[in-house]
Amino acid sequence: MTPDAPAGRTIESRKDDTPTAAAQREELRKAIELKDYEFNAHGVELGQRYRSSAVIDDGTPEPPYERDHELYYHPTTWPGARIPHCWLTRGSDTVSTLDVVGKGRFTVLTGIGGDAWVKAAQSVSEQLGDATETLKQAVSSVLGR
Known part of the structure; x- marks a missing residue:
């Protein structure tokens, strides 16, 4: 032209x-x-926050959105929110937190001092028929330090 x-x-x-x-x-x-x-609505794709009787409220208020909630993803561990991405080590594999949750099972993620949580999750798993998975992770690698 x-x-x-x-x-x-x-x-x-x-x-x-x-x-x-x-x-x-x-x-x-x-x-x-x-x-x-x-084309760029990461908040729509990743930012779901569910409220239902299936979500156990921890008593904290819902975190506010700092920017447009449709355009921007606001990672949070608030109950009912999609788990934020973080690289974890499972044995010799590196996996995303997004790949270790869901799939019809409960997942318990703990830090270095999480032995009591691991034992509790194993007990529940025995009662529910292998419905839980535990992943103990060093806090330093979760935080990227």
Whole structure:
């Protein structure tokens, strides 16, 4: 397309220092910004927070969203929220927290001093028929230190 073609002239005219060109640039900027909600909505994809009788409330208030909750993912361990991603070590494998939860089982993640939690989870697992998995993780590697 050459600048002499009608579409080319329209595009070129948006570069003019006129109120009309400025208004066109502003409308174009708004249209592009709106596309973020179509293509970059990480909050919609990852930020679900469930409230139901299946979620046990820990008594803490729901954490506020710091930015647009549709565009941005706000990681939190608040009950009912999707578990945040973190790399963990399982034996000699490196796995994501997202890959060790769900799948019809309960998962207990503990730190270095979590032996009592591991024992409690194993006891519950025996009672429920192998319905829990425990993963004891060094706090330093969970925090990336």
